Amino acid sequence: MxxxxxxxxxxxxxxxxxxxxxxxxxxxxxxxxxxxxxxxxxxxxxxxxxxxxxxxxxxxxxxxxxxxxxxxxxxxxxxxxxxxxxxxxxxxxxxxxxxxxxxxxxxxxxxxxxxxxxxxxxxxxxxxxxxxxxxxxxxxxxxxxxxxxxxxxxxxxxxxxxxxxxxxxxxxxxxxxxxxxxxxxxxxxxxxxxxxxxxxxxxxxxxxxxxxxxxxxxxxxxxxxxxxxxxxxxxxxxFRQLDRITIYPHLTKKQTLEAFINEFSPVKKTLFIVNTINAAKTLFRLLQGRYPQEKIAYLTTHIIPKERLKRIKEIKQGKYKLCVSTQLVEAGVDIDFPVVYRDLAPLDALIQSAGRCNRNAEEKGTMYVLNLINEKGKRYAYQVYDLWLIDKTEKILVRYSSISEPDILELINSYYEEVNQEKPDETAKALLKSLQTLHFNGEKETYPVSNFRLIEEDYPKWEVFIEYDEEAKMLWKEFTQIRKIKDRFERKMAYEQIKSRFSQYIISVPQTIENRPPVVENLLYVPYEQLEDFYDKETGYKLEGGVMVF
Structure with missing residues (x-):
């Protein structure tokens, strides 16, 4: 009905x-x-x-x-x-x-x-x-x-x-x-x-x-x-009436994380947004070593979703003075810090990150845009973003010693005008043609509709179930029982009943990891008894070390 x-x-x-x-x-x-x-x-x-x-x-x-x-x-x-x-x-x-x-x-x-x-x-x-x-x-x-x-x-x-x-x-x-x-x-x-x-x-x-x-x-x-x-x-x-933040582009000086921390002093609550999980982990450990008395939040996709949500809630409650995160907080997550440090990224991402700074106009906020490099001298920004987007952003930002919030609208409009002048991607044109000609399946070179992925994987990944607590133990037990159901439709229906809770303990890791847990029921599985070998409760999955299991 x-x-x-x-x-x-x-x-x-x-x-x-x-x-x-x-x-x-x-x-x-x-x-x-x-x-x-x-x-x-x-x-x-x-x-x-x-x-x-x-x-x-x-x-x-x-x-x-x-x-x-x-x-x-x-x-x-x-x-x-x-x-x-x-x-x-x-x-x-x-x-x-x-x-x-x-x-x-x-x-x-x-x-x-x-x-x-x-x-x-x-x-x-x-x-x-x-x-x-x-x-x-x-x-x-x-x-x-x-x-x-x-x-x-x-x-x-x-x-x-x-x-x-x-x-x-x-x-x-x-x-x-x-x-x-x-x-x-x-x-x-x-x-x-x-x-x-x-x-x-x-x-x-x-x-x-x-x-x-x-x-x-x-x-x-x-x-x-x-x-x-x-x-x-x-x-x-x-845009004209708001003046909650000032952005300071510090791009002329390339810095390692170690060099940055040597100059940093935590006067106010501070959010750090970096471009890779490795950078986040390194920065978190450096901050812990330098400021052992401070409670530091850490957020990346290598933390199980259940724990990430808990930490975001605690950040909103003001339980942390310092927070280290990847880009996962930069859009839509309602957290607020008076000071933000952001590694270089495309301009729209930088502006979104600035939205985590002084959202409620309680005091003047400050965001610093950094030019961070790894130990080999390579920019972290180039590891995750299109080079030409970074280059266009840098050409705009180097004109400014500081940027006030009333200037942001004009700045972002200029950036998108620059981006829009680039020729459309060939795959986009091919996809449009496939839609118009109803070309749904075929050779990859012809780019059929079946090739379309709104979010494409930047590298091959494995899913890992982390038996983190008692609830995870119970869910894994249910999952293994469900896998024994012979009827395919019954098995699928039973899994749908636990899928949402089960996914709270699943993370994705690169297929190139050294530290690989056993495959159980077609899924990489970290049992509770081996949790310390594969998972750190502060920083998440351990990509290196531990026990290698094939």
């Missing part, structure tokens, strides 16, 4: 009144309210398909974007149909955080079930509720993967692999994109080489399937020409 739910466009006003009634009347909160009201009063014309919400970091784009989408939904509903809202994000690390915000908003007015709000990605629990009734596994799977809700919170991978895909499981929800309102949050995360493809596919979606698109970001990439987008607010006003 088809179920639709009414959602009032005024529900966010009710939520804000309740959730922020005791909020202090600071200047930053004043700007958040101003942006919220301006976007909410934007004069919508249903003939316009592409909208942009470009605001500085920390100005409440999540709520403001939903406010606009609900208003647009109400306007469209007057023409005879009610669109669904599809809210897509690039990173799993911020899905839960923003899903909870949506959940809190809807709960202000409604007893929400799965027809109101769904969260869907590859690790989502297979559950679907209608009022107080829980559907059985098979029905829940069909309803969940078919996006049978008014609002769907999902990932870029789910969205774009449905738009640019050929697998039945992904295409099951394709029809839900017709007439929908799609919010693309943190849209700057889409790699430049796919701009041409994304522009083409979203334009077709809007013109042929009557879909509306809202792009949300603090650093608006030139996926579309500026004339094609409708700004929902006067963005210059907000």
């Amino acid at each position: 088809k179920e639709r739910r009414d959602i009032s466009g005024k529900i966010i006003l009710k939520y804000k009144e309740s959730a922020f009634k005791n909020a202090s009347q600071t200047f930053i909160n004043h700007l958040r309210d101003l942006a919220f009201e301006e976007v909410g009063s934007y004069p919508i014309s249903l003939g316009e398909r592409f909208y942009c919400l470009n605001l500085p970091t920390g100005l409440g784009k999540t709520l403001t974007g939903l406010h606009f989408a609900l208003k647009l939904r109400e306007n469209i509903a007057q023409s005879g149909y009610t669109p669904r809202i599809i809210y897509a994000l690039p990173f799993l690390s911020i899905i839960d955080q923003n899903y909870e915000i949506y959940q809190q908003v809807l709960s202000t007015e409604y007893k929400i079930d799965s027809h109101y709000l769904l969260k869907h990605h590859h690790l989502t629990d297979i559950v679907f509720y209608e009022n107080d009734r829980e559907f059985d596994f098979d029905a829940a799977k069909i309803l969940l993967e078919g996006w049978n809700a008014e609002i769907i919170v999902t990932t870029f991978i789910q969205l774009f692999h449905t738009l640019i895909g050929y697998k039945n499981r992904m295409l099951r929800k394709f029809h839900k994109l017709a007439g929908a309102i799609i919010i693309l949050d943190e849209v700057q995360a889409i790699h430049h080489k796919y701009w041409l493809v994304v522009k083409g596919i979203l334009t077709s979606l809007a013109t042929q399937l009557n879909t509306y698109i809202l792009l949300c970001t603090a650093t608006q990439p030139l996926i579309f020409p500026k004339s094609a987008l409708r700004d929902t607010c006067e963005k210059e006003k907000y």
